[in-house]
Amino acid sequence: METNKNHSEGNLTDQDQLNSLRKLITGLGQKELERLQLLMTDPHEFSEEISELLPHAIRTLLSKGEITTDDLQPIIEETIQSSIQRNPRKLADILYPVMIPAIRKAVSEDIKKMLASVNASLESGFSIKRLKWRLQALFSKNSYAEIVLANSFVYHVSHVFLIHRDTGLLLHEERSAEAETLEANLVSAMLTAIRDFVKDSFKEKGSGTLEEIQVGSLNILIEQGPYAIVASVVEGQPPLDYRETLSETIEAVHYNHLNDLQQFEGETESFIHASRFLQNCLIQERKEKKGSVFPWPLFIIALLLLLSVIWIFYEKYNRQSEFNNFVKQLDETPGYHITQAKMRFNTYTISGLKDPEASPIDAIIDENNLQGKKIIYSLSPYASLDEGLVLNRAMRQLNPPDEVEMTYYQSGLLKLSGKATADWVYATSKQYQYILGVIKLDTSELNVSRENSFSEITTQNLSWIIPIIENYSFVFDVNVVSLDAEQQQQFDSLMSAAIFLADYNQLYNKKMAIFISTYTSRGGNTQANLDVANRRAAEFVNLFEEAGLTNELIDIQIVYAEDNEEQVPLRSVTFKVTEKTGDRI
Amino acid sequence: MIKKKITMLGAFAVGKTSLVQRFVNSIFSEKYQTTIGVKIDQKLVKIDDHLVTLMLWDLYGEDDFLKVKSSYLMGSSGYLLVADGTRAKTLEVAISLQKMAREVTQNAPFIFIINKTDLNDLWEIDTEAIDKLRKSGWEVLLTSAKENFRVEEAFDKLTKMMLQQK
Numbered sequence: 001m002e003t004n005k006n007h008s009e010g011n012l013t014d015q016d017q018l019n020s021l022r023k024l025i026t027g028l029g030q031k032e033l034e035r036l037q038l039l040m041t042d043p044h045e046f047s048e049e050i051s052e053l054l055p056h057a058i059r060t061l062l063s064k065g066e067i068t069t070d071d072l073q074p075i076i077e078e079t080i081q082s083s084i085q086r087n088p089r090k091l092a093d094i095l096y097p098v099m100i101p102a103i104r105k106a107v108s109e110d111i112k113k114m115l116a117s118v119n120a121s122l123e124s125g126f127s128i129k130r131l132k133w134r135l136q137a138l139f140s141k142n143s144y145a146e147i148v149l150a151n152s153f154v155y156h157v158s159h160v161f162l163i164h165r166d167t168g169l170l171l172h173e174e175r176s177a178e179a180e181t182l183e184a185n186l187v188s189a190m191l192t193a194i195r196d197f198v199k200d201s202f203k204e205k206g207s208g209t210l211e212e213i214q215v216g217s218l219n220i221l222i223e224q225g226p227y228a229i230v231a232s233v234v235e236g237q238p239p240l241d242y243r244e245t246l247s248e249t250i251e252a253v254h255y256n257h258l259n260d261l262q263q264f265e266g267e268t269e270s271f272i273h274a275s276r277f278l279q280n281c282l283i284q285e286r287k288e289k290k291g292s293v294f295p296w297p298l299f300i301i302a303l304l305l306l307l308s309v310i311w312i313f314y315e316k317y318n319r320q321s322e323f324n325n326f327v328k329q330l331d332e333t334p335g336y337h338i339t340q341a342k343m344r345f346n347t348y349t350i351s352g353l354k355d356p357e358a359s360p361i362d363a364i365i366d367e368n369n370l371q372g373k374k375i376i377y378s379l380s381p382y383a384s385l386d387e388g389l390v391l392n393r394a395m396r397q398l399n400p401p402d403e404v405e406m407t408y409y410q411s412g413l414l415k416l417s418g419k420a421t422a423d424w425v426y427a428t429s430k431q432y433q434y435i436l437g438v439i440k441l442d443t444s445e446l447n448v449s450r451e452n453s454f455s456e457i458t459t460q461n462l463s464w465i466i467p468i469i470e471n472y473s474f475v476f477d478v479n480v481v482s483l484d485a486e487q488q489q490q491f492d493s494l495m496s497a498a499i500f501l502a503d504y505n506q507l508y509n510k511k512m513a514i515f516i517s518t519y520t521s522r523g524g525n526t527q528a529n530l531d532v533a534n535r536r537a538a539e540f541v542n543l544f545e546e547a548g549l550t551n552e553l554i555d556i557q558i559v560y561a562e563d564n565e566e567q568v569p570l571r572s573v574t575f576k577v578t579e580k581t582g583d584r585i
Numbered sequence: 586m587i588k589k590k591i592t593m594l595g596a597f598a599v600g601k602t603s604l605v606q607r608f609v610n611s612i613f614s615e616k617y618q619t620t621i622g623v624k625i626d627q628k629l630v631k632i633d634d635h636l637v638t639l640m641l642w643d644l645y646g647e648d649d650f651l652k653v654k655s656s657y658l659m660g661s662s663g664y665l666l667v668a669d670g671t672r673a674k675t676l677e678v679a680i681s682l683q684k685m686a687r688e689v690t691q692n693a694p695f696i697f698i699i700n701k702t703d704l705n706d707l708w709e710i711d712t713e714a715i716d717k718l719r720k721s722g723w724e725v726l727l728t729s730a731k732e733n734f735r736v737e738e739a740f741d742k743l744t745k746m747m748l749q750q751k
């Protein structure tokens with residue numbers, strides 16, 4: 001520069017002329033030219049100059065559309081990449097304040113969501129899982145809380161720290177009975193360090209303080225006061241109002257220890273009095289009291305209620321079916337006919353019919369284990385046609401000797417067989433029509449002990465033979481005259497009485513005879529009818545005679561059933577025992 | 586029971602962590618593992634019949650990219666300012682850190698430690714510089730975490746100063 005100056009001093013006029021010429025041509029003065037020269041010769045200056053222009057140039061190029069952001073992108077990416085490779089820490093530091101709050105916000109959103117769902121499941125109460133835990137607790141030595149804790153469902157505050165805010169020194173610590181010892185001093189200091197770190201990192205307004213740290217399955221809740229912070233180590237999810245408990249605690253500590261806190265120099269002894277406040281934060285049992293866990297006693301009561309309702313219904317069902325069985329059995333028992341059965345509470349009502357001959361109800365009650373039950377019967381008496389009952393009735397009314405056997409047919413026929421005395425047979429012949437259910441008596445197979453009766457005849461009456469004889473009747477088909485096998489048997493039975501007729505006459509000095517009446521209608525051929533009737537009568541005369549009855553003991557009467565007044569079946573033969581007049585019709 | 590917070594301050598790799606480990610756990614490792622954030626240890630010491638729990642906050646070292654944040658220093662009753670005798674530059678870092686620490690801790694006591702005395706051949710700090718610091722009122726101690734040279738003395742001395750401060 002100096003040489004330059006010297007040189008210009010020598011040719012001032014020439015130089016001036018040149019200068020004005022240069023200025024004329026280029027429009028640039030001496031100073032501008034010098035600057036241009038400097039830029040061209042000094043690369044540092046030049047780059048400096050360009051660097052000022054470049055951003056403007058790029059912006060102009062972008063706005064003109066000469067280049068696009070896409071063109072710039074690879075360059076910028078490359079730059080960032082190489083920057084990361086050279087010094088990753090720097091970029092991390094730059095991004096940290098932006099990223100961490102974002103991450104934290106995302107995490108706290110997740111925590112909130114989880115909290116809500118845990119809360120919901122806590123409030124919904126019953127679940128099979130919980131029941132399982134309860135059972136597990138019942139059958140193992142572990143307490144329910146421990147099992148629940150192990151299942152990380154119900155919370156458990158294991159430690160509460162009171163920490164001096166500035167120094168991070170532990171002022172006081174409380175821990176639950178089950179909690180393991182922690183290096184509380186270290187934990188406190190570390191929490192403070194983390195808090196400081198967070199405080200530095202989150203410069204955004206409002207939510208810049210650290211409230212919760214997750215360490216594995218543990219949650220550390222932090223509540224800050226102006227001089228101290230309280231940190232609570234929680235396993236599981238505490239109730240939502242736990243945060244309030246923490247802030248109340250930190251307030252109480254400040255209120256009671258303000259001087260100690262303000263003048264804190266590392267002396268922690270006085271903070272032992274903060275113990276009672278911190279203990280409030282050690283919740284675990286209190287939650288059970290609050291009932292935000294499953295209301296167990298209530299459940300047991302409900303369960304018992306349910307069981308008893310089931311039991312009552314089961315009992316009722318049982319009793320109902322027992323009763324139904326009883327009623328059914330009763331109805332099926334001969335001599336009972338049940339029309340209605342009701343069960344109300346403990347009183348049973350049974351209505352229907354009962355045959356006096358039926359077996360007593362007691363036996364059926366015993367059989368159904370219904371002893372002692374209050375049963376009201378409203379049973380009207382009736383006569384059952386059940387074979388057994390009719391026989392019972394006959395047994396009671398006829399009082400037959402041991403040798404007599406009785407058979408009852410549904411047609412109303414009571415058949416006697418075996419052996420009986422003549423007296424009894426006579427009495428029976430009088431009695432049988434009063435037995436309910438018995439319409440006819442069949443003695444054809446009964447052996448009447450004659451020998452015995454002969455001796456009795458002299459002393460006793462023979463009047464029984466007459467009703468027996470008169471009880472028989474024989475009905476024939478059209479034009480049939482001879483007896484079929486059954487009628488033959490009937491006739492034999494008739495003979496067992498008729499054979500005594502001679503003795504009867506002798507005993508009472510009478511002239512009784514059997515009048516054989518044969519009935520026929522006038523319809524059709526009268527002569528033919530008469531003919532058949534005659535032949536039937538003759539047949540009986542013949543039969544009687546064959547059986548040993550003498551002629552004077554027999555008489556015949558032919559009757560036409562002209563009008564319906566005669567209640568006699570047509571084509572029948574009946575018998576009457578009357579004094580013989582000697583006339584024959 | 587008295588508790589005190591002590592912070593380790595200094596440039597990176599000067600031996601802050603090594604000093605704490607030597608003091609607390611009586612161990613030393615040649616391996617360099619840089620501290621990220623803060624590592625906290627505690628030690629119970631007995632000074633004149635006083636039991637004091639020291640909470641030792643071992644901070645990451647300051648380097649060109651990462652300045653030490655003042656918030657970690659808050660509440661410190663004292664601090665150890667550490668430099669590496671084999672790197673003269675760490676002395677400057679320490680001096681600048683002290684300015685910040687003095688403000689944050691409101692003139693809490695500190696000891697200036699020049700570490701790694703065992704590395705004689707590589708020593709870069711001349712006695713003049715040390716004397717100059719001592720003259721300005723600083724407590725300067727030359728230590729070796731590796732050879733356990735005057736490490737305990739440094740901590741004890743600081744603790745005494747802290748207790749007297751009160």
Ligand SMILES: Nc1nc2c(ncn2[C@@H]2O[C@H](COP(=O)(O)OP(=O)(O)OP(=O)(O)O)[C@@H](O)[C@H]2O)c(=O)[nH]1
Nearest residue numbers: 597598599600601602603615617619620646730731
């Ligand atoms: N020879 C020798 N080496 C030491 C001494 N103290 C520390 N070192 C070594 O120095 C290196 C750094 O030590 P650190 O204690 O990790 O240093 P620092 O200050 O904690 O480092 P940052 O945490 O990164 O700030 C390690 O390799 C140590 O072995 C010492 O007294 N003598």
Ligand SMILES: [Mg+2]
Nearest residue numbers: 601602619620
């Ligand atoms: Mg370290």
